[in-house]
Amino acid sequence: MTHRLVTLAALVVATAIGARARAAEAAVVRHVPPADVTAGEPLELVAEAPPATPTLTLHYRSAGSGAFQSLELVRRGERQWIAVVPASAVAPPGIDYYLAAGDEPVFASAAWPHTMPVTATVHEERRGRDLVRSRGRRSQIHTSFDWVTYGSPTQGGARLVDRYYRIDADFAYRLWAYPLEELRVGYTRLLGETPSETCTQDPCTDDAGFKVAGWFELGLAPLEGVRLDGRVMVMATQSGFQPGARGEVRLGVREASHVALGFEYLADVGSSGFFRLGWGTVPDLPMSATVEITNLPDAGRDTGVRLYYDIARALAHGVRIGVRVGYAARRQEIAGFTGGASASVDF
Amino acid sequence: MRILVALVAVAALTASAAAEDEIVHGTVVKIEHQEVYLSLGARQGVTDGTQIRIKRTIRLRHPITRAQVTDWIPIGSATVTQAGEVMSRAVLGELADEVRVGDRVEALIDRPDARPTEPPPVFVPERPAERPPEPPRDPLAAEVLGIFASHTGTSLDARIAGWERYLSTRPDSPFGDAIRRDLDTLRGLRDQLRATPGRGLQQVATVSHTPHRRAESGRPVPLVFVLDDPAQVASAYLHYRPRGARTYRRLLLSREHDIYLRGMLPADVVRPPGVDYFVEVSSPSGRSGLALASPAEPVEIEVRSPPLIDRFGPTSGRSSVKLGVEYLDFATFDTRDADHTDRMYAANVDFVYRLDGVVQSIGVGYGVMAGRGGLADQVWTMDLPPDRAAFHYGYADTELGGTVDGVALSVGGKLMAGVDREGFGLGGEGRFRIGRRDATNLLVSATQLRSIGRMADVRFGARPARELLVGLSVGATDFPTGGDIGVKLGTELEWLGFGNTSMILRGSWQGRSIAHGGVGGGLGLGFYW
Numbered sequence: 001m002t003h004r005l006v007t008l009a010a011l012v013v014a015t016a017i018g019a020r021a022r023a024a025e026a027a028v029v030r031h032v033p034p035a036d037v038t039a040g041e042p043l044e045l046v047a048e049a050p051p052a053t054p055t056l057t058l059h060y061r062s063a064g065s066g067a068f069q070s071l072e073l074v075r076r077g078e079r080q081w082i083a084v085v086p087a088s089a090v091a092p093p094g095i096d097y098y099l100a101a102g103d104e105p106v107f108a109s110a111a112w113p114h115t116m117p118v119t120a121t122v123h124e125e126r127r128g129r130d131l132v133r134s135r136g137r138r139s140q141i142h143t144s145f146d147w148v149t150y151g152s153p154t155q156g157g158a159r160l161v162d163r164y165y166r167i168d169a170d171f172a173y174r175l176w177a178y179p180l181e182e183l184r185v186g187y188t189r190l191l192g193e194t195p196s197e198t199c200t201q202d203p204c205t206d207d208a209g210f211k212v213a214g215w216f217e218l219g220l221a222p223l224e225g226v227r228l229d230g231r232v233m234v235m236a237t238q239s240g241f242q243p244g245a246r247g248e249v250r251l252g253v254r255e256a257s258h259v260a261l262g263f264e265y266l267a268d269v270g271s272s273g274f275f276r277l278g279w280g281t282v283p284d285l286p287m288s289a290t291v292e293i294t295n296l297p298d299a300g301r302d303t304g305v306r307l308y309y310d311i312a313r314a315l316a317h318g319v320r321i322g323v324r325v326g327y328a329a330r331r332q333e334i335a336g337f338t339g340g341a342s343a344s345v346d347f
Numbered sequence: 348m349r350i351l352v353a354l355v356a357v358a359a360l361t362a363s364a365a366a367e368d369e370i371v372h373g374t375v376v377k378i379e380h381q382e383v384y385l386s387l388g389a390r391q392g393v394t395d396g397t398q399i400r401i402k403r404t405i406r407l408r409h410p411i412t413r414a415q416v417t418d419w420i421p422i423g424s425a426t427v428t429q430a431g432e433v434m435s436r437a438v439l440g441e442l443a444d445e446v447r448v449g450d451r452v453e454a455l456i457d458r459p460d461a462r463p464t465e466p467p468p469v470f471v472p473e474r475p476a477e478r479p480p481e482p483p484r485d486p487l488a489a490e491v492l493g494i495f496a497s498h499t500g501t502s503l504d505a506r507i508a509g510w511e512r513y514l515s516t517r518p519d520s521p522f523g524d525a526i527r528r529d530l531d532t533l534r535g536l537r538d539q540l541r542a543t544p545g546r547g548l549q550q551v552a553t554v555s556h557t558p559h560r561r562a563e564s565g566r567p568v569p570l571v572f573v574l575d576d577p578a579q580v581a582s583a584y585l586h587y588r589p590r591g592a593r594t595y596r597r598l599l600l601s602r603e604h605d606i607y608l609r610g611m612l613p614a615d616v617v618r619p620p621g622v623d624y625f626v627e628v629s630s631p632s633g634r635s636g637l638a639l640a641s642p643a644e645p646v647e648i649e650v651r652s653p654p655l656i657d658r659f660g661p662t663s664g665r666s667s668v669k670l671g672v673e674y675l676d677f678a679t680f681d682t683r684d685a686d687h688t689d690r691m692y693a694a695n696v697d698f699v700y701r702l703d704g705v706v707q708s709i710g711v712g713y714g715v716m717a718g719r720g721g722l723a724d725q726v727w728t729m730d731l732p733p734d735r736a737a738f739h740y741g742y743a744d745t746e747l748g749g750t751v752d753g754v755a756l757s758v759g760g761k762l763m764a765g766v767d768r769e770g771f772g773l774g775g776e777g778r779f780r781i782g783r784r785d786a787t788n789l790l791v792s793a794t795q796l797r798s799i800g801r802m803a804d805v806r807f808g809a810r811p812a813r814e815l816l817v818g819l820s821v822g823a824t825d826f827p828t829g830g831d832i833g834v835k836l837g838t839e840l841e842w843l844g845f846g847n848t849s850m851i852l853r854g855s856w857q858g859r860s861i862a863h864g865g866v867g868g869g870l871g872l873g874f875y876w
Contacts, residue, residue: 028606029604030555031573032555032557032573033557034557035557035558035559035560036559093563093566106604107603108571108603109603112609114571115569116569117562117566117569119563126654129656223654223655224654224655224656225654225655225656225659226655251655251659252656252658252659253656253659257659257660257665257666257700259700261743275711275741275743277700277709277710277743279665279666279698280659280661281662281663281665281666281876283661289698289711289712289713290711291711291713291741293764293771302770303771304766305739305766305771306741307713307741327713327739329766330766330771331766331767331769331770332737332738332739332765332766332768333737335739
C-alpha cells in the first residue's frame with residue numbers, strides 16, 4: 001500500500017514538474033525590437049517562440065494615443081513568428097506595441113507598451129514640421145497698405161510735400177519642394193509726391209512711383225529656418241518700363257521670431273535696405289521692429305531713414321490683421337509719420 | 348544509488364572533522380605593505396600554514412522593521428606565514444587593499460587533543476534562536492524577508508545584486524524606498540571596500556539588442572535588451588551620457604517577463620552630437636560586469652541638431668523691450684559768468700531677442716540724441732549761439748559670445764543709420780564684455796555717431812540682489828557736438844521686482860574741466876517676456 005502511494009505521489013510530482021516546465025517554455029517569447037524604423041514602410045516584427053506557444057498577438061497603436069489594434073503573428077519556420085505592421089500605420093513619432101500569448105503579455109504590456117520611434121526622411125520630417133507651423137494651410141492671400149511721409153520740407157519759403165503710399169497684394173503657395181519652399185506672385189502700387197530735382201519752376205514737386213508693378217518671388221530655404229526670398233519686378237514708372245528686384249535673407253519664421261536683412265531696388269523709383277527683428281513670443285501676437293534706409297519714392301531724392309513697428313493679431317480661420325506705426329526722416333529737423341495696415345488669410 | 352552512498356560518506360566525514368576542529372577568533376591589528384598582523388598566535392593554536400578567513404562586521408537595517416541589524420561580510424582568506432606566541436603574520440597580496448585594522452579573523456584549528464574518545468554524538472538539530480516577533484507577513488513582506496535572509500554572510504556584491512533584482516522586478520514595492528536606502532548604504536560600503544576604483548569591468552553576460560543609429564534631439568529613447576541567459580543576471584544598469592560628458596549616469600533597468608530589460612534614455616541627455624550607453628549587469632552571486640559595450644567603447648547614437656528654426660521658437664524669457672530717456676548737463680556747476688551752455692538729451696527704445704549658442708542676442712532699436720554746447724570754455728552770446736547737433740537713428744545690434752574656462756566672454760556691435768541736420772549718416776558701436784550680461788560683468792565699449800561725437804566707456808555691472816542690477820561706468824566723450832572731451836561717471840540701477848517689468852534709474856556726473864561740470868539723470872522702463 002505504502003509502495004503504491006509513493007509511486008503515485010512520484011507520478012503526480014513528475015507530471016506537475018513537467019507541466020510547469022512546458023508552461024515556462026511556452027511563456028518564453030523572445031523578441032528583439034528593431035531600430036531606426038522608417039515612416040511609410042511596412043514594419044516586420046519577429047518573435048522567437050516554441051512551437052507549443054499559444055496564439056501570439058501583436059497589439060499596436062500610434063505612439064501615445066488611441067486604442068490598440070491587434071494583429072496575429074504567423075509562423076515562419078520552426079520557432080519564428082512574424083507580424084507585419086501596415087505601412088500606413090508606420091508614422092512619426094512612433095508606434096506603441098506589445099506582444100501577448102493568448103491573453104498574457106509576453107513582451108511589454110498594455111500598461112507599459114514599448115515605444116518604437118519612427119523616423120521619416122529628412123525632407124518628410126521637415127515637411128511635417130512646416131505643416132504643423134502653417135497649421136496645414138498651404139496658400140495665403142496677403143495685402144498691405146503703407147503710408148509714408150517725410151514731413152514738409154521748405155523750398156523757397158514754401159512748404160512742400162514729401163510722401164508716398166504703397167499697396168501690395170499677393171498670393172503665395174507653400175510648395176515645400178525643398179530647397180524651394182514657397183512661390184509668391186503679386187502686385188504693387190507705389191505713388192507719391194516729392195520735391196522735384198529737375199523742374200525749373202521753384203518750388204515744385206513731382207509725381208513719383210508707379211501705378212502697376214507685377215512681380216514673382218521664389219522663397220528658397222537651403223536649411224530649415226534660413227530663407228532667401230528673391231523677387232523680380234516689372235513696372236511702368238514715370239519714365240516708362242523699368243525692372244526691379246527685391247531680396248531678403250531671413251533666419252526664423254516671418255510670422256514669428258526672426259531676424260531679416262534685405263534690400264529692394266525699384267529702378268528710378270528708388271532703393272531701400274532694411275534690418276528687421278521679429279518675435280513671436282506672445283501667442284498670436286507677432287511683432288517686429290524695422291530699421292530701413294531708403295530714398296523712395298524717387299531715386300534722385302536724399303536717403304532717409306524709416307523706423308517702424310509692426311504688430312499683428314492672428315484671428316480664427318487663418319486670418320491675420322496687422323498695423324504699423326513709425327517715423328520717417330530725410331533730415332533731422334523734418335520728420336513724418338509712417339503708418340499702415342495689413343491683412344492676410346491662410347487656407 | 349552510488350551517489351547516495353557517496354553523499355552519506357561525505358556527510359559522515361564532514362561531521363567527524365567538524366567534531367575535531369575549533370574556530371578561534373581574533374582581529375587584524377596591523378597592516379603593513381601586503382602583510383597583515385593578527386591577534387592570534389600559538390596560544391590559540393595558530394601555526395605556520397593555518398588558513399584564516401577575514402570578515403567585516405556591518406550594520407544594516409532590517410528591510411521590514413527597520414531595526415538595526417549586525418551582520419558580516421567576507422573579505423577574503425589567507426595563510427599564516429609566521430605564527431608567534433600571541434600574534435601572527437599572514438601575507439595577503441592584493442587583498443591587503445581591502446582589509447582594514449579591526450576586521451574579524453577566524454581560523455580553523457585542528458585540535459587532536461580534543462578528539463573525542465566517545466562515539467560521535469548523535470546530531471540533534473539546534474533549536475532555533477528565539478527571534479523578536481516580526482510584523483504580520485503579507486506575500487510581499489515574505490518575499491523581502493526571504494531575500495534578506497538569503498543575504499546572511501554573503502558578499503556586498505551579492506546583496507546589492509539581490510536587492511537590485513528585486514527592485515527591477517518590483518519597482519512599485521511598498522518596501523522599495525527602504526530598500527533603495529539600504530542599497531545606497533551597501534554601495535557606500537562597497538566603494539569603501541574597493542581601494543582600487545575603476546577596476547576594469549569584464550564581460551559577464553550578453554544581451555541581444557538592436558541599437559538605434561540616430562535619435563531626435565530632446566526626445567527620450569526607449570531601449571530594450573533581451574537577456575541571452577537570464578539565469579546569469581540578477582540586475583542590470585543602463586549607463587548613459589551625452590556625448591562628450593566625462594561621466595555616465597545610470598538607471599536600474601526594469602525586468603519584464605524574465606528575459607527583457609527595459610529602460611529609457613531621458614530626453615535631457617538626447618542632444619547633439621549624440622548619446623552613449625552601455626549595460627552593466629550583476630550576477631546572482633554579486634559579480635558585476637558588462638553585458639553590452641563598455642565605458643570606453645559605448646553604443647553610440649547620433650543625435651541630429653534641431654533645425655535652426657527651433658532656436659527662434661516661442662520660448663519665454665528671450666524678448667525684452669527697454670525705453671529710456673537721459674539728460675546730461677555738463678555745466679550745472681559752472682559758476683563762471685556768461686553763458687557756458689553744454690547739455691544733451693537722449694531717448695531710445697531697444698528691442699532685444701536672446702538666443703542660445705554663439706549668437707547670444709539680436710536687437711534693433713530707435714534713438715534720438717540732441718544737444719548744444721560741447722565746449723568747456725566757450726562763451727556763448729547772441730551772435731555766437733551754442734553749437735547744436737542731433738541725430739535720429741535706428742540700429743541693428745548683435746552680440747556673439749561663449750565661455751572660456753567658465754568665464755563668459757562676448758563681443759557685440761551696433762550699426763546705426765540715421766539722419767542729422769545734413770541728411771543721412773551712419774554710426775557704430777563696438778563692445779567687449781567679460782561675464783554674463785545679467786550678472787557680474789565688465790563691459791568696454793566705444794561709440795561713434797555722426798555729428799554727435801565719440802564716446803568710450805568702461806562699465807562694471809553686478810547683481811547684488813536677485814531683483815537688482817547695478818552698473819557703474821567711467822567714460823570719456825565729446826558728445827553732443829564733437830567738441831571738447833569730457834569725463835562721464837555714471838550709475839545705473841535696474842529693479843526687476845515688478846514681474847515682467849523693470850524700472851531703470853540713472854544718475855551721472857560729467858565735466859570737461861574743473862570749472863565746467865554738471866549732473867545728469869535718466870529713467871527707463873524694461874519689459875521682459
